Amino acid sequence: MIYSMTAFARKQLKGDWGTAVWEIRSVNQRYLETYFRLPEQFRGLETKLKETFRQRLERGKIECSLRFEANSASSTSLSMNKELATQLMQNAQWVVDQMGSGEVNPVDILKWPGVMQAPEQDADAVSAELMAGFQTTLNEFVEARAAEGANLAVFIDQRLVSIGEQAAKVRDFMPEVHAWQKARILKKFEDAKVDLDSTRVEQELVLLAQKSDVAEELDRLDSHISEARNVLKKGGAVGRRLDFMMQEFNREANTLGSKAINTDITAAAVECKVLIEQMREQVQNIE
Structure with missing residues (x-):
């Protein structure tokens, strides 16, 4: 997960x-x-x-x-220590009696420390409930x-599927591309009215094939797709790993685009880059 x-x-x-x-x-x-x-x-x-x-x-x-x-x-309710208040009143009245004048002020009795008490909350108990x-x-x-991570995993997997589909399209295009390259070379020789040398033609075709060969890039894209799925399946804190993989995906897509020699392969490379960018934006939110 x-x-x-x-x-x-x-x-x-x-x-x-x-x-x-x-x-x-x-x-x-x-x-x-x-x-x-x-x-x-x-x-x-x-x-x-x-x-x-x-x-x-x-x-x-x-x-x-x-x-x-x-x-x-609970914070404003007060309780009275009646035993202490009784003792204070008795003692205060004794003093008044001895003096022969004056009177006991009830408010002074209530103000005496300890007579009126506010209930104290158990701070530890409250903290324990708060921590729970x-x-x-x-x-x-x-x-x-x-839950959001699961949605991101689905989003990324959908893009991985689409990148795989684009890679498969390019593979399907390659025989047609090679045939087109061969016909183009032969046409050049024919237009130039040059005698066809099978060795020369073969050399030209090899050079063109090397320049346009994207098999390695397609293989690496497939490998990255497989690895990304393994990372998603493993789960945990994989955001940094996926972010690094997006760079690898982008590198292969750029190379694929630079080697494209027809509009179909160019379109596939562009679509791959769009899909990779969509994944990269979402990967930034993964732990």
Whole structure:
């Protein structure tokens, strides 16, 4: 299986602590680069996130963001330490009684440290839930890359089939080309009213055949087609390998075009170059 470097995944999480949204997106890149946008209280997760990406991905520019909204109800509800408040009131009233004047201010009792308490969220527990949600998001993200990669593999294989068809056409043309070359040489001798020397004719035909022989280029095209299919079948991080192969394909197509001596072969060479360029553009998106 091959993987595209272009993908997106989004996951919303809900808990007693509030809500969170993970988003992961990527585009093609020569190497693996990761960028994070995290709330300050979860900045410590970045190292773990980087390592997780490194274990699952090979290439691509990855942008990962987390939006976090704490549960306002749980964060604003307060609880009272009634035992401490009772002790404070008793002690404060004793002081008032001793002084013979004044009164106990309830607000002052409530302001005393420890009397009113806001529930503290378990940061480790929240982080654990967020990381579990991240793993789910990452799994969906990798699946999206795989689905797009499968589409790219089909696209490339279709172009490989078409290149093979063009190579087969050129092979079919070659006997006709050789016959045309022979007739052309004989016509030249005839027009020049030169006595036909079988050895001379044979030499001319050999020279022309060498200049127009594309068998080697066609064989290499077939070999590249076979190798490209093997690479696609093997899967994994094959983008760089396929990119190199596109250069090899293009080299053979250029040579084929330079040796073309009739419009049919020229058209086949041009079509091959178009197909190769289409593959090369898509290969840039493969991990």
